[in-house]
Amino acid sequence: MILGLLNICCAEYISNEHELYNNIREKAKVGSIKCPDCGNSVGMHGTYKRKVIFTEFDVQTVNIIQVRCKKCKNVHAVIPDFILPKKQYNSETIRKTIEGKDFECVADDSTIRRWKQQVT
Numbered sequence: 001m002i003l004g005l006l007n008i009c010c011a012e013y014i015s016n017e018h019e020l021y022n023n024i025r026e027k028a029k030v031g032s033i034k035c036p037d038c039g040n041s042v043g044m045h046g047t048y049k050r051k052v053i054f055t056e057f058d059v060q061t062v063n064i065i066q067v068r069c070k071k072c073k074n075v076h077a078v079i080p081d082f083i084l085p086k087k088q089y090n091s092e093t094i095r096k097t098i099e100g101k102d103f104e105c106v107a108d109d110s111t112i113r114r115w116k117q118q119v120t
Ligand SMILES: [Zn+2]
Pocket: 035, 036, 037, 038, 039, 040, 069, 070, 071, 072, 073, 074
């Protein structure tokens, strides 16, 4: 399960990763982040690295923060707005490509077809 977060761009996210981690840790500590599955409070779980494709020449690696429910023990990723769950391309590129506004997208035709199917 994924917890959405942060109205923030990728460059901002990368340069503030440490601060964001501390911020989420503080929110978890006071119980203001709730488990999307059972509604209980969460604790910090760790981070993992994730690749985000912006263009053919702009691929960034970001650290994704994970929290773990204190009751049901499920682990949730705290993902920033510019990433969509289980997608390698950034959310803006996917949105523009689906809307037919981004003709620069280098994703495979089959990938683009799948994106379009998922929104209809
Ligand atoms: Zn839970």
